[in-house]
Amino acid sequence: MLTIEHLSKTYHGGVKAVDDLSFQVNNGEIVGFIGLNGAGKTTTLKMMSGILRPDGGHVQINDYSMETSPLEAKENIGYIADSPDMFLRLRGMEYLNLIGDIYKVPVAKRKEKIESLTKRFDLFDALEEPMQSYSHGMRQKMMVTAALLHEPDVWILDEPLTGLDPKSAFALKQMMREHADAGHSVLFSTHVLEVAEKLCDRVVVIHHGRTLFIGTLEELSLRYPKMDLEQIFLTMTKDETMEPSSKEA
DSSP, X not given: OEEEEEEEEEETTTEEEEEEEEEEEOTTEEEEEEXXXXXXXXXXXXXXXXXXXXSEEEEEETTEETTTOHHHHHHTEEEEOSOOOOSTTSBHHHHHHHHHHHTTOOXXXXXXXXXXXXXXXXXXXXXXXXXXXXXXXXXXXXXXXXXXXXXOSEEEEESTXXXXXXXXXXXXXXXXXXXXXXXXXXXXXXXXXXXXXXXXXXXXXXXXXXXXXXXXXXXXXXXXXXXXXXXHHHHHTOGGGOOOOOOOO
């Protein structure tokens, strides 16, 4: 389970990227985190994963506070950043072993997990090549593999489908559903509304770092009858109509 309460972040210059944001991702569900570019999605996910320190508020991963028990909290999450361009001088296998060492994944279990994930993503045969030779999509698949290597309970994914070919995107969506159905939590940011519509149990819509809506897409459609999802989203994110919502599914 993932819970954030009254999360806020202001950057230098007084720009409030996240403004008193609160919501929860329950066990057994996929929640889509939806907003325009610059809405505060990536900043929020980085605070959830412990990369950024919030100015105010609280992040709870299962039974662990990111503030008071950061190591335990981070052990329970798999985080995929918005950019896959990291550790590019390492070979794929070197990078995965580095991540395995950090999370203390036993060698036998690590080998089995690496083979399973990389074969599912058609990446297994490229593991001995340097990652700087990978395409963007291959690097993204490597980041996904690394994030899931220690079998985390809570997945926090920042635009995870970007750059993936259709087969790999389908595989990751299947894995997200399987993970939630096994009683775990998945939060992923996206601006592809069709993906959210097909995959998510609930959505959180934010604009300028503030919550506009929390609930199911069916509930959202009831608020805006005779409008498709794209029209609803564009209507909601017009600045003059922005009002925070306290609705919780």
